[in-house]
Amino acid sequence: MSDSRASEPLSPDVSLVPDAAYTHKGLTYPLGRRAPESGELIPLAEGVGWARLPIPGSLKHINVWALDDGDAVALVDTGLNIAECRAGWEALFEGPLAGRRVGRILCTHFHPDHLGLAGWLAGRFDVPLWMTRGEWLFARMLAADVRDAPPREAIAYWRAAGWDEERIAREETKGWGRFAAMMSAVPVSFVRFADGDLLRIGGRDWRIVVGCGHSPEHGCLWDEAGGLLIAGDQVLPRITSNVSLSLSEPEADPLGDWLASIDKLRRLPDDLLVLPSHGEPFTGLHARLDALAHGHRDRLDALHRRLAEPARAVDCFGTLFARRIEDNMMGLATGEAMAHLRRLEVEGRARREVRGGVHWYEAR
Ligand SMILES: [Zn+2]
Numbered sequence: 001m002s003d004s005r006a007s008e009p010l011s012p013d014v015s016l017v018p019d020a021a022y023t024h025k026g027l028t029y030p031l032g033r034r035a036p037e038s039g040e041l042i043p044l045a046e047g048v049g050w051a052r053l054p055i056p057g058s059l060k061h062i063n064v065w066a067l068d069d070g071d072a073v074a075l076v077d078t079g080l081n082i083a084e085c086r087a088g089w090e091a092l093f094e095g096p097l098a099g100r101r102v103g104r105i106l107c108t109h110f111h112p113d114h115l116g117l118a119g120w121l122a123g124r125f126d127v128p129l130w131m132t133r134g135e136w137l138f139a140r141m142l143a144a145d146v147r148d149a150p151p152r153e154a155i156a157y158w159r160a161a162g163w164d165e166e167r168i169a170r171e172e173t174k175g176w177g178r179f180a181a182m183m184s185a186v187p188v189s190f191v192r193f194a195d196g197d198l199l200r201i202g203g204r205d206w207r208i209v210v211g212c213g214h215s216p217e218h219g220c221l222w223d224e225a226g227g228l229l230i231a232g233d234q235v236l237p238r239i240t241s242n243v244s245l246s247l248s249e250p251e252a253d254p255l256g257d258w259l260a261s262i263d264k265l266r267r268l269p270d271d272l273l274v275l276p277s278h279g280e281p282f283t284g285l286h287a288r289l290d291a292l293a294h295g296h297r298d299r300l301d302a303l304h305r306r307l308a309e310p311a312r313a314v315d316c317f318g319t320l321f322a323r324r325i326e327d328n329m330m331g332l333a334t335g336e337a338m339a340h341l342r343r344l345e346v347e348g349r350a351r352r353e354v355r356g357g358v359h360w361y362e363a364r
Contacts, residue, residue, distance in 0.1 A: 026287035039091030053079035053088040068202035072103025078117035108232030109215040110139035112182035119184035134217025146177030160359040162312030213258025214241040237279040244335025255343040307363035313337035
């Protein structure tokens with residue numbers, strides 16, 4: 001964006017005429033492979049800008065959104081609490097957002113790549129954080145829980161999943177409370193939005209659509225009139241969101257929640273431009289939701305076949321994941337395997353037997 005319009009409200013860039021649009025696996029990417037560089041804000045629609053912050057690991061980036069909000073701008077999601085993400089914001093505040101007043105921060109869910117800099121941004125501009133109560137409470141709870149050693153529930157969880165005693169002993173030396181380290185201080189107060197609420201932001205009305213399974217009360221923002229869906233991690237175009245059985249609620253059924261959320265989002269119009277947190281904006285919401293549901297059903301069926309012989313969560317990685325699970329993926333893979341096993345149990349397709357604290361599942 002040129003400097004002459006740096007402090008003007010966001011408006012669509014005519015150079016974005018979609019000659020680069022392409023279709024892949026039933027989804028259409030109207031902007032082609034274009035994505036914001038550091039310090040760049042790509043206008044997607046009147047008053048809606050797309051920026052990107054770098055994050056380490058396989059995700060590589062998170063998308064964040066700037067929405068015109070009267071004489072201010074509202075920011076949606078914030079990046080991790082790391083120098084690279086703070087530098088990304090600085091580049092935006094010196095560039096396309098120079099001269100703009102930040103009026104509020106909205107977060108889709110509590111994960112550190114989304115909420116990590118919310119406290120930093122809210123403090124810097126002295127503005128409120130908006131999110132669902134479930135996500136805010138979860139963040140506040142986790143951030144306050146820092147200990148020298150993992151709680152007994154964590155050790156029981158790892159043992160239940162089939163981790164060996166050597167790995168558990170290694171984890172016991174690491175302390176507890178990594179979440180807090182990834183966050184700027186989570187604001188003590190917040191403004192709640194809840195499922196079905198209508199938020200007026202600038203000239204647009206955004207309906208809150210809550211999903212569960214990836215996080216407790218994930219808020220998506222749906223602009224019906226404008227045909228936009230800020231999807232957070234609830235619908236991603238190329239990767240599947242992690243759905244893990246959480247330590248907080250080991251008897252929950254997050255994959256059941258996730259599949260129900262897919263059904264719920266399937267009731268939104270198919271022609272929305274979906275703005276995901278990772279990957280590029282796309283159309284083809286229903287095709288993507290169908291593919292996500294199908295993928296999980298497929299894996300549940302494969303897992304059911306695997307359970308002809310009794311198995312623990314760690315025995316199921318080969319059935320559930322295409323790639324080898326390295327040490328740094330162990331936690332996520334375990335949570336995901338536990339969620340799938342628990343789903344089979346809830347569906348009545350597997351039975352669980354606990355022997356010496358280890359959960360063995362068998363098909364039924
Ligand atoms: Zn997430």
